[in-house]
Amino acid sequence: MVNHTPDISAEMEIPDEISGLRMTRQRQEVYRILQQERNHPTANDVFMRVKDRLPNISLATVYNCLEALVQHGIIRQVNFERESSRYCPNLSEHGHFHDEVTGVIHDVTFKPGACLADVLNLPSGAVIEDVEITLRGKFPGI
Amino acid sequence: MVNHTPDISAEMEIPDEISGLRMTRQRQEVYRILQQERNHPTANDVFMRVKDRLPNISLATVYNCLEALVQHGIIRQVNFERESSRYCPNLSEHGHFHDEVTGVIHDVTFKPGACLADVLNLPSGAVIEDVEITLRGKFPGI
DNA sequence: AATTATAATTGGAATTATTCTTGATCTTGC
DNA sequence: GCAAGATCAAGAATAATTCCAATTATAATT
Numbered sequence: 001m002v003n004h005t006p007d008i009s010a011e012m013e014i015p016d017e018i019s020g021l022r023m024t025r026q027r028q029e030v031y032r033i034l035q036q037e038r039n040h041p042t043a044n045d046v047f048m049r050v051k052d053r054l055p056n057i058s059l060a061t062v063y064n065c066l067e068a069l070v071q072h073g074i075i076r077q078v079n080f081e082r083e084s085s086r087y088c089p090n091l092s093e094h095g096h097f098h099d100e101v102t103g104v105i106h107d108v109t110f111k112p113g114a115c116l117a118d119v120l121n122l123p124s125g126a127v128i129e130d131v132e133i134t135l136r137g138k139f140p141g142i
Numbered sequence: 143m144v145n146h147t148p149d150i151s152a153e154m155e156i157p158d159e160i161s162g163l164r165m166t167r168q169r170q171e172v173y174r175i176l177q178q179e180r181n182h183p184t185a186n187d188v189f190m191r192v193k194d195r196l197p198n199i200s201l202a203t204v205y206n207c208l209e210a211l212v213q214h215g216i217i218r219q220v221n222f223e224r225e226s227s228r229y230c231p232n233l234s235e236h237g238h239f240h241d242e243v244t245g246v247i248h249d250v251t252f253k254p255g256a257c258l259a260d261v262l263n264l265p266s267g268a269v270i271e272d273v274e275i276t277l278r279g280k281f282p283g284i
Numbered sequence: 285a286a287t288t289a290t291a292a293t294t295g296g297a298a299t300t301a302t303t304c305t306t307g308a309t310c311t312t313g314c
Numbered sequence: 315g316c317a318a319g320a321t322c323a324a325g326a327a328t329a330a331t332t333c334c335a336a337t338t339a340t341a342a343t344t
Contacts (some may be wrong), residue, residue: 024292024339043331058294063331068292081221082302084330097265109263119256120275123239123248129279133262137271164311166321185301200323205302210321224331226301 011014021072029053030091034075040086040105041094078135080105095133108135162219163214171195172207173231176217182228182247186249222276237275250277 012035014028021027033049034041041049047062066087069075076088080098086105095108116122116131154177156170163169175185175191183191189204208229218230222240228247237250254275258264258273 005183005200007291022291022340026293041229056273057295058296059297060332061293079221079223081328082224082227085224087203095262097270099267099268100271106265108265111261111263114261114262116277119258121253122277123249123281125281126239126241126248126277126279127279128239129283130277132274132276132278134274134276135241135258135264135272136268136274137269139267140225140269141267164320166310168322198323202303202324203322206322224301271323 011029018074020071021068024065026050026057026061027055027065027068029057030062031069032109034069034087036090038089040078040088042084042086044084046087078105078134079132080136093131095135097135097137099138101138102134108133155270160216161214163216166207168196168199168203169207169210171199172204173216176229176231180231182220182230185228186226186229188229189230198246220247220276221274222278235272235273237277239277239279241280242278243280249256250275 012032014023014024014031018031019043023031029050030046033046037045038050043059043062043066044120046066047057047059049060050057055098066075066077069079070087073091074089076091078086080095080096088107089109091108095105095110097108098104116128124130151190154174154246156165156173158165160173166174172188172196173193175188179191182233185201185208187203188208189199192199192204208217208219211220212229215233218228218233220228220238222228224239230249235252237252239248239250240246241248258270264270
């Protein structure tokens with residue numbers, strides 16, 4: 001499996017193709033922003049940021065690019081309640097902790113060796129295609 | 143804690159008040175439908191069903207009732223991807239398995255004694271207020 | 285290199301789920 | 315019974331997202 005772990009530089013090279021997806025200029029720039037903004041931006045966040053480099057890009061294109069990247073498994077789409085979808089370049093299996101107070105979203109990794117089936121009574125015979133674990137809470141005290 | 147486990151009868155009595163929420167006729171009927179329809183209906187599903195008994199009820203009222211019930215911890219709201227919210231009278235901690243083929247949603251219970259913190263690296267100091275676990279997949283073959 | 289075919293992008297309109305607003309109606313405490 | 319407050323109905327408004335038709339870019343073929 002190819003490793004898409006990012007370089008932080010704004011000028012990082014992005015290949016012409018990733019996982020079979022032709023990386024057009026727009027897709028490159030959208031992807032680049034996700035690599036830089038690790039705070040789970042919404043489509044609109046990406047749109048505003050990307051306009052610095054592609055002033056004529058449209059919001060529809062941002063949605064299209066994000067969808068293409070998601071479809072090809074290059075990024076992940078994350079939903080919290082009914083809020084706008086957020087996007088995440090972290091492909092390793094992980095959940096999210098949503099800080100109610102600050103709105104910040106933290107990635108939550110699995111403990112090594114941990115397996116969901118140890119904790120849940122999965123329907124027998126079911127093949128799990130995707131798992132979404134979302135925690136909501138806060139950091140009390142200071 | 144009070145046990146709201148339901149009776150299946152369409153004529154089951156619903157008290158005038160639950161958890162401090164005044165149970166108006168509309169709220170009673172909405173709640174009754176959730177007790178009967180254990181398949182995680184959407185607000186619109188509830189709306190269509192409830193019209194049998196309250197022909198003049200509006201969709202906005204169904205939304206209001208559902209929200210009031212959720213706010214008072216009488217039912218739970220469950221979101222899958224960006225689809226319509228669904229509602230669930232099962233208050234015990236559980237997740238959901240969403241069958242991609244049939245669209246059916248199965249409750250997924252925790253194994254006795256299981257604890258999320260055994261599996262996840264929770265952010266230290268975080269107090270978890272709510273957990274949402276959603277699985278998507280299918281039952282292959284017959 | 286020109287032509288054709290295919291895919292991507294734009295901008296705006298359309299859609300969908302949900303919330304808001306306003307006035308009417310019901311409930312409850314006095 | 316009456317005032318205050320809560321709830322309800324109906325439709326308008328909103329927000330996120332998708333759709334659509336026209337244009338542009340890219341790739342494939344001659």
